[in-house]
Amino acid sequence: MSLAPATSLVRSRFLVRIPIDADDAVWFHSLFGTSLVFSREAEALLDLFRTPTTVGIARAWARGDVLPALGRLVERRFLVDPAVDERRDFVRRMRPEPPETGAHLRCLVLLAAEQCNLACPYCIKDHLMGLRPARRQARMTVATALRAVDAFVEVAGRNAHEAVAIQFRGGESLLNPPVVLEATRRLRARWARGPVAASMVTNATLVTEAIAAALADLDVSVEVSLDGPRAVHDLVRPTRGGRPTYDAVLAGLARLRAAGVAVTNVNTTITAATRPLVDGAFLAALAALGIRGVNVEPDVLSPVDPDPEALAGWLLGLREEGRRLGIDVGGCWGRALRSIGAVGSGQPLPLSEDYPLLVVDARGQVVRWEYNGEEELGPVADLPGVLASAAFGRHVQSRTPGTIPECLGCEVEGLCQGNASTTLVYERATGRPGLFQHRCALIRAMTRGVLREEAARPAGAETPFAGPAVIKDAHDEGGAWAHGLATASAIASGPTTASSRSASGAAPG
Template structure:
């Protein structure tokens, strides 16, 4: 072999409870290192580059030649080691030419019965004035999903708004059609819906439960924080009605865990208090946090001191999540859960969302986004 050089920005060693772990930065994969890989990694990290003679002199007395060769090949394949003659040339990434569709998002109504101050939808209006999707459009979109997902065993239909529950007749028709097509094709279809919960009834909750919907409720924490932004068209806070509906929902929903989705804005940054209230007082299975990204509308943006506070709370909650996990418990911090799942599966998101990468959204006219 020729001389190899160490690509520092592609690898990071982390020692955890006596285990040497290698974080592969390009894929966010996490590997446990054996004695050979630890020795090879430490040599290259210290020396920067090495050739066959250096490896033989430094490590030949401890490890068999084949073990060293196998380790080197693994590190080369991960782009942690490169040919020293061309250190700026990364390994060639295999382009993915075909990504089968897995998820279709149906924008069932642009109308919403609330007027949350941070809402980003430019076309948002009241339910009666909203642009409602009809069944013909939904059916065509679902049929497209099944055609394009021919190689997948499982697909997902997401109902989106506005407030999707303002078009329940369409949702019921779409579910019936999707379940029938899935049965014909031998596939599994999942349904997902995010709601403000204000329109939930016992009958709707039981119907969603029967069809195993993955439900997320938009809720920003205790009354004072929730009512700061999540208001009616008349400007009144919605905490009381949402909390009442949530308690009813969680008391009877059995098919899947129900989560809460929190939007963090100026004045709504106490991550620990919000998590405690939504998990322990109301009974959600999990809570996920996302900051408002309002661009020039600076009133909602998290300022540097707010971001620092949020990040410190996130770290505290992350430590609690790990401590609970070691005890075999789950405290329902979905940001941390998703992060660790991605690391365990070696997933890296090169783009912020999945649009065009297995996911398409459909509007009232049937146009794809």
Template sequence: MRESRYNVWVRRPDAAYVFNSRSGAMLRIPAEHHKAYHAFMAGDTGAPCPPSLLANLIAGLMIVRDDADELQSLAKRYHASRNTTRNFALTVVTSLGCNFSCPYCFEEKHPSLLDGDVEAHILKVLDAQLPHIDSFHVTWFGGEPLVGKKSLLRLSDAFIRRCDEAGVHYDASIVTNGYLLDEATCRELATRRVTSVQVGIDGPPAVHNQMRPLSNGRGSFHTILTNLRMAVDQLNVTVRVNIDGGNASRVEELFQLLAKEGFGGKLTVYPGQIVGVQQNVRAPSASYRGGCFSKAEFAHEERRFLDLAAQYGLAKPRLPSPTGAPCTAVRVNELVVGSRGELYKCWDSVGDQNEVIGDIRDHASPNGRLAKWLSYDPFQNEECRGCIALPVCMGGCAHHAFDKLLHENRCGTFRHTFQEQVSRFVDFAEQERLSGLMSIAALSRTVETAEAPELPTEPFRATV
């Protein structure tokens, strides 16, 4: 047996902790057992290493058979999740028009709403899927999806009715600027099985109003805050704070304000990286001149952000979960439907005519652009193959990987700050007195694609 290449160790006076990024599990090993474990792994057959410790290390994929091919197991996981047709997911742009005018927006917007013809074709596509799938997930997206609320509600009712009749699990999430998320809308979304809501706030009022103004130039902060007071009682709300060099130092002012308003423990905040995407020259982001962070810089800003947010009860320590194919863009049975019925693979492509891969009215005949997304394969890339973050990142953002200028930006932050991230989680585990084999995913979010442990073919050599 040998140690997994995906172990991250943290040592403390009383114990050692090992996190395995492939299983998403962490194990606390008391200091005396840790010493025995090292002797045992060094080949000292007389070392008294408890069998239960070895069993946990195997269950957590922290030790594997000498001939185990961990990369191949991950590749299997990636391709299985990419190619599965048991789950179907759509990102639906109900309105490409938006009531905001954010200077870093990557979309070339126009005021078009999803119409009845596109709705009918979406339902036709779903009907064809229903006999073959276990679950259907929708992300309501824009522009601003609540500008197209009528369509969202109509489609939701039709989705729920069809899925319930077919015995298919249905749920949805929404990415919204929060301005139209009033009390009645929260209720309507909750009854339409929208289980999570992402709202953007980019700092305290003065900062936010500059970065996320209404399209008439006026501020949006206070309306969003009023809406959030009601939203948190009905929906699971996450606030995304987009940061760059211009506002990162101001986030604590936002946390103070949210904590004073009583949002601690009721919503969570996380940082988003503002990226100067140049690809679509007609999108605002192409001329955005903020001081965007590189991914490595952002990874360190993220640490600072989350540590501060935790102090205000607005974030909980967590580690990334093992994943398969990481997003809609690279999964076979997922599509992004634009407001005019045009199809894309990637969220960042919405509104870009050069990235359209087909049309919902003839969705079975995509154009040649689809192939680049479905052939993206991190296992062909030497950097990914040798990366400790591979099991939780799986090649990250394909859209950025394709862009020469943004290539490094494809990575998840675990690549840059894995030691700090695990160490911070150990602080939390010590505080909470967690011990034994902990499923970090169970403590943070669900593992969709955990692999079975590779059990040894020979009995343990350990003595009690």
């Protein structure tokens, strides 16, 4: 965009402000994920554009050479053409192809087994399927899995992308190892254009040496569920027969690691009862096992703490302990931060994690969500027919960032990308109001908290996390010109009082 004197610019209505201290604040774009740390003086410059203002007026206002700063703000979409429709641009970028082409489909999700050998009291699948007793829990056949892989390859092969992925979810996927192994083998054999990422979630209690070796051979990465130290885990993750499983999980984990399987992270569900014992000592024990990532997920159906801000405060403390131990403590809030981190390091805003998924249930039906009993979209064996259906079009519309109905106007809308939408599905299915709002409030509080903490770290502080490190870079970069403007007295006039500055920065979309 030209920065000629007559060029008119306005501050994006999608900016969010997070105060760091009395002087500085982080700002980010709630759709495109660009971010910068601003000094008060730099905020005054941004504030000049609360209504459409020309570059010429800004130059006169600032007296010094403000063009590089304006260029940076335009590049980051903080200042935009007043006529631009930012939401439309964002949706076009997120969904460049019509749904019926299937061009967006990059990951096949197979619900290998709806059953599980454990009986965790917070299990969403059991709750939701329990609401539909007539629909018996099923196990996928190898024939169905291979049909799904073939159908997926046919569609993916018509499109331009090189990398594809396959994920296995349950229930417990390892109640059905033939599906995991045969489907992965088939996809690796049929997809030669680029990399195939295979992954699964497991409780690890059924991992034998033979299974671990087969997973390693097929390069299937694994997430393992472990809910805390022995006393906690055995309390909430017993077998269907009521036996403890902590030792079995650790034995399975050891077999996976011995075979060379990539254990990408541990998943730890916390409940109100278990939270006090999920602490630094637990993280230290995981670090000793070689684990480098933990997803701490609060129980969805029964909020761990009625106050999401208080829960976020506790999670931030745990995250800080993890940082000291070299463990990345993530969770449902992580997607928004990963998006900001990716954009800050110069990568494109990641595609939504839901949007490119083709989810196939154990009976071979394409479904919108696992286990919720909502509309099935049709058999995967007729994938072209499914893609052409109006129901699939509506599904894609409802999962494309920028058009997810429940997310419109959220301050992390384009970054979290509906990561808590499944909670809304559970809320509707179970009739428990407020679950979605609670989850979203936690996500927003964590996004603000992590950004505030990382931006406040001293320059050069080591951090193993891509997102925050990028924010620090943004701070340095933004600080150079923002503080430079101030200390050189380049801003000779213009409002810098608190009353002239944005109070919240957040604007509904």
